[in-house]
Amino acid sequence: MRIVFVTGSLVHGGAERQAITLANRLAERGHDCHAIYVKNDQSQLGRLRLPASATVRCLHARRYFDLGAAAHLHALLARLAPQVVLATNPYALMYASLAGAAPLAVSLHSTFVCGLKEHLQMLAYRPLFWRSACAIFVCERQRRHWLARGLFGRRNCVIYNGIDLDYWQPPNEHASARSLRHALGFADSDYVIGLSAVLRPEKNPAQLIDAVARLRAMGLPARALYIGDGPERGAVEARARALGVADRFVISGFQEDVRPFLSACDVVTLTSFTEAFSLAAIEAMALARPVVHPAVGGAAEMIHSGQEGWLFPVGDTATLVDRLAALADPVARTRMGENARATVAARFSERAMVERYEQLLSELAIPRSKSAQLRNRATAH
Numbered sequence: 574m575r576i577v578f579v580t581g582s583l584v585h586g587g588a589e590r591q592a593i594t595l596a597n598r599l600a601e602r603g604h605d606c607h608a609i610y611v612k613n614d615q616s617q618l619g620r621l622r623l624p625a626s627a628t629v630r631c632l633h634a635r636r637y638f639d640l641g642a643a644a645h646l647h648a649l650l651a652r653l654a655p656q657v658v659l660a661t662n663p664y665a666l667m668y669a670s671l672a673g674a675a676p677l678a679v680s681l682h683s684t685f686v687c688g689l690k691e692h693l694q695m696l697a698y699r700p701l702f703w704r705s706a707c708a709i710f711v712c713e714r715q716r717r718h719w720l721a722r723g724l725f726g727r728r729n730c731v732i733y734n735g736i737d738l739d740y741w742q743p744p745n746e747h748a749s750a751r752s753l754r755h756a757l758g759f760a761d762s763d764y765v766i767g768l769s770a771v772l773r774p775e776k777n778p779a780q781l782i783d784a785v786a787r788l789r790a791m792g793l794p795a796r797a798l799y800i801g802d803g804p805e806r807g808a809v810e811a812r813a814r815a816l817g818v819a820d821r822f823v824i825s826g827f828q829e830d831v832r833p834f835l836s837a838c839d840v841v842t843l844t845s846f847t848e849a850f851s852l853a854a855i856e857a858m859a860l861a862r863p864v865v866h867p868a869v870g871g872a873a874e875m876i877h878s879g880q881e882g883w884l885f886p887v888g889d890t891a892t893l894v895d896r897l898a899a900l901a902d903p904v905a906r907t908r909m910g911e912n913a914r915a916t917v918a919a920r921f922s923e924r925a926m927v928e929r930y931e932q933l934l935s936e937l938a939i940p941r942s943k944s945a946q947l948r949n950r951a952t953a954h
Contacts, residue, residue, distance in 0.1 A: 574938050575605040577655040577674070581664040582614035583621070585801075585827055586863045587852040591857070593620045593662045593735060597647055598927045599934075607653055611642060611668050619829075631669070631878050638895040646672040656938035657706075661932075664700040666705065668867035675706060676706040676937045679726065682849050684718050684870055684887045690691065702726050709734055709930075711850040712871025730933065732848050733874075735926030741859035743910075744836040753837045755775060757823050763796045764788070764901050767838030767862070769853040770845070772803030772824075779805065780844040780890055786816040789893045793901050797822035799825050800834045808830055835860050843867060846887055850875065858882075858913035863906050875921070881913035 578596045583589055590634035593608075600606040600623050607628040615631070623629060630649060634642035634750035648819055650658070650672050658674035660666040666679040679702065704707055708726030716731050744750050751761065759765050766785065770776045781797050799809065799822065806824060813819045825834055835841060835929035841857035842865040847855075850871040854864045858875075864882035866872045878884040900906045 574657065574933060575653065575735045576607070576934060576938075577650065577653055577658045578606065578608045578661070579665040579669045579674070580608070580610045580661040581659060583610050583614040583617040584614040585616045587734070588661050588680070589617055590620070590852060592659075593617055594737075594923065595927065596661070596931055597622050599931060602927075602931065604931075607655070609646060609649060611665060612823055616827075617846060622817050626928040633655075634952065636670075638667075643668055648857040650674055655938075659932045659934065660705075663695070663701070667698065668702050670701045670704065673877075676939060677704075678707040678919075678937055679705050680710060680711070681715070681719065682711055682722075684715050684847055684849050687711070693723075699723050707933065709933070712874050714871050714874065721831075723952040732926060732929045732933070733871075733921055734852050734855060735921045735923040736852070736855050736917065737923040738859060739830065741856055741917075743859075743914060748907055749833070750836045750853040751797070757798065757825070757837065759796055759798075759823075760794075763794050765796050765798055765838045766897060767798045767800060767835055767857070768844065769800040769835060769841065769857065771801050771845070772799065772809065773803040774805060775846050776803075776805065776843045777846050777888070779809050780888070780893065781842060782809060782812045782816060782818060782843075783890050784842075784894050784897060786818050787820055787890070787903075788897060789818065789821065791894075791898060791900060795821070795897070795901075798834065799824040799840055800831050800898070802826045802845075831856070832860065836861060838862060840865060840897065840906055841881075841891070842897065844893070845869065848872065849871075853949070855917055858921075859912035859917045862915040863913055864908035865900070866891065875916075876913075880909065882909055883914050888952045898952065 579590050596606045609630050611632045611634045613631050620693050632645050634644035634659050646668055657671050658677045660669040690763050702724050705726040710731050711734050713731050759847045768781050772778045785795045785797045791903050810858040820953050841862045848870040857864050866876055867887045868884040876882045885892040
């Protein structure tokens, strides 16, 4: 099966990471995979491991809507004659639709619409979804959210995000995690709370600083480890100075491999205003770390509050603090961490995700003989 993956960019982010994983794994299964991205952000290009014969191309769009980039994509698709195209998120869908990609599936990784401009964009995207062969959602709650707002394809399905359980193994060597904790300035007695994310406004990262300040006022040795970076870094630092906890947190910056940093944490939290189905949360759970997650998106499909971690109302710092305080008990967090790992193994493995995508794309793909005819016709012209 010849598959073309289209993404808006290769920026650091869960949706892009998942698209790269799918391309890599389906290529390993013998499929002819190619990758095209619209804007020239190559932050995760090194993660893409396709055969040398694969086409990996940037369209170099100079603006949001670039006709030249759309024409470039049309030419690439005519040459490659894919049996199916998978676009990641609406922006990539727009370019793939304009380029005449068919059959075309789109995976949607968000529920957040920020402001009037993005709201109008989503309205404009709706006809593109209606014409797509399939819309793929990452959790059931997200599917219901968008279907109620008229965003759907000719076919609609849910495929949960998944991760490689062999890669995301809990640390066996406690000395290595302790060594990194010390290198980051944490003591063995510190209660380290991790947050793994690009520090964007919707991730609301400064809320963790508020929680750390309150936990310390309760007498708990709370420290925060931000695994990532982004435009909200300054706001986090300013909030920490204002609350007198500027020495109680560390920002690691972007990390190619976040496993050692997650393993250095006692628990992991998200403080986002919105999530669809967080890869960062699943990764932490696979490493046997309990997760404290806002009750947004598919969080309740991932975490049963009190078993693999805790849920809390969005923006509710008091409840977040209560949940984190409960996990200051090493026995409680060890039990919940073991439950978290077991849940990922049972429901959110990368293998299950890849197999679901493989089955779906195979059902959508045009026959190979017809694909070859289209490719020959394009070559003749």
